[in-house]
Amino acid sequence: MKTTNMIDQKAGHSLREEKVKESIKNSLRDLTGLVGVSGSEQEVVKYMRDNLLPYADEVDVDRNGNVIAIKKGNAPGPKLMISSHSDEVGFCVKNILPNGFIMFDKVGGVSDQLLLGRKVWVTTKKLPGIIGIKAGHMQTPEESKRVKTTRECYIDVGASSRMEVEDMGIKVGDPIVFQSDFMEMVNKDLVCTKSVDNRIHCAILIELFKELQGVEFAGTLYGVVTVQEEVGLLGAIMVGNAIEPDYAIVLDTIPAGDTPDIDTEISLPVYLGKGPACPIADGVRGTMVFNHIHPKVREIIEEQAAKVNVSLQMITLVGDAYTTDAASLTSANKGIPVGVLSTPRRYSHSPVELVNLNDAEGVLKIAKGIVLDNGGKDLGFI
Structure with a gap:
C-alpha cells in the first residue's frame, strides 16, 4: 500500500508539473x-497588467510603462522585488522613401547577419514586410560575401509610394520586429x-502570482515588469527608486553555450536542459556596466535551489556582452541587494x-x- 501511495504521489506531482509547463507555454x-520593441512596449504592458490583476492585491502601471503587481503577505517582513523586462530587440521606422520603401534603425543588439531576406512585422498591428535582398543573379562576388549594415538595408511592404505606406498607418518611429512563428x-x-528574451520570465511572473493564491508568506512581494532593458536597463532604476525594495x-x-560554434567549457559553460543559471558576475566589455550579485542573495538562491531539488548552473560573464537589470538595481535606492536567476536560451536576439x-x-x-521563505535570512553584507 505504501509503495502504491508513493507511485500515486509521484504521478500526481508529474501531472502538476506538466500543467504548469503548459500554462507557461501558453x-x-x-x-x-x-510587438514590444524598447520604447514601444504598450501591448506587452497591457497583457501583463491584465493577466496579473486577477492574482495580485494591486497592479499599477507607472507613467513610463513599468508594471508593478503587489501581493501582500500575512505577516511583517521584507519588501521583495522579483522582476522581468517587457521589451525585445528589434527596429523602428527611420524614413519612408518616395518610392514606398522603408529605411529603419536598430533598437537594441541585433546582429547585421540576421537582416537580409527576413520577414518582419511593422507596427503593433503586425503589418507584413520583408527586409529586401538583392537578387543573387545580380550580386558581384564581393557583394555575395559581405554582410550589409542596417543603413544599407530597406523594408518592402508592397507599396509603391510614401503616401501608400502612410495610408497603411505606418509612420516614422513605429516599431518593427522579426516575424516568427511559435515552433x-x-x-x-x-x-x-522570437523574444524569448525576456517574455519567458513575463510568463513565469504570471505563473508565480497564480501559485501564491491562498499561500501564506511574510512581507510584501512586488512583481515588476520593467521597460527598456535592452537599450540601457532604464526601467529598472526607475522602479528600484520608486519601490525601495x-x-x-x-x-x-x-x-x-552548448552549440558547435562555442567552446562551451572554456567560454560559456551553460547548457539547455541542465537547470536555471545564476550569473554571479557579469559586465559589458568596453563599458563601466558591471554587476556582482549580493553574497546573501546568492545564498538565498542556492539554498532554495537545493530545497526544491533544482540544479543551478553557476556562471560568470565578466568582459562579455551580457548584463541584466541587476546592474541598474545595485545602484538604485542607495544600493539594492540583488540576485539573478536566468533561463538558458540558444540563438540570442534572433527570431x-x-x-x-x-x-x-x-x-x-x-x-x-524565495517568496515563501521571505525574511528568513539577514541581508547584511557580512
Whole structure:
C-alpha cells in the first residue's frame, strides 16, 4: 500500500508539473506574438497588467510603462522585488522613401547577419514586410560575401509610394520586429520563437502570482515588469527608486553555450536542459556596466535551489556582452541587494531563440521558494 501511495504521489506531482509547463507555454505563445520593441512596449504592458490583476492585491502601471503587481503577505517582513523586462530587440521606422520603401534603425543588439531576406512585422498591428535582398543573379562576388549594415538595408511592404505606406498607418518611429512563428520541437519542452528574451520570465511572473493564491508568506512581494532593458536597463532604476525594495531577484535569459560554434567549457559553460543559471558576475566589455550579485542573495538562491531539488548552473560573464537589470538595481535606492536567476536560451536576439521549459519551471520553483521563505535570512553584507 505504501509503495502504491508513493507511485500515486509521484504521478500526481508529474501531472502538476506538466500543467504548469503548459500554462507557461501558453502565456509565452501569447507574449511572443506581441510587438514590444524598447520604447514601444504598450501591448506587452497591457497583457501583463491584465493577466496579473486577477492574482495580485494591486497592479499599477507607472507613467513610463513599468508594471508593478503587489501581493501582500500575512505577516511583517521584507519588501521583495522579483522582476522581468517587457521589451525585445528589434527596429523602428527611420524614413519612408518616395518610392514606398522603408529605411529603419536598430533598437537594441541585433546582429547585421540576421537582416537580409527576413520577414518582419511593422507596427503593433503586425503589418507584413520583408527586409529586401538583392537578387543573387545580380550580386558581384564581393557583394555575395559581405554582410550589409542596417543603413544599407530597406523594408518592402508592397507599396509603391510614401503616401501608400502612410495610408497603411505606418509612420516614422513605429516599431518593427522579426516575424516568427511559435515552433515546438519534436521534444515539446523545447520551444523556438522570437523574444524569448525576456517574455519567458513575463510568463513565469504570471505563473508565480497564480501559485501564491491562498499561500501564506511574510512581507510584501512586488512583481515588476520593467521597460527598456535592452537599450540601457532604464526601467529598472526607475522602479528600484520608486519601490525601495529590501532586496530583488532579477529574472532574465542567458545565452547557452552548448552549440558547435562555442567552446562551451572554456567560454560559456551553460547548457539547455541542465537547470536555471545564476550569473554571479557579469559586465559589458568596453563599458563601466558591471554587476556582482549580493553574497546573501546568492545564498538565498542556492539554498532554495537545493530545497526544491533544482540544479543551478553557476556562471560568470565578466568582459562579455551580457548584463541584466541587476546592474541598474545595485545602484538604485542607495544600493539594492540583488540576485539573478536566468533561463538558458540558444540563438540570442534572433527570431529563433530556443528555450527548454524545464529550465523555466526551475526558475519558477526557486522564485516561489524565495517568496515563501521571505525574511528568513539577514541581508547584511557580512
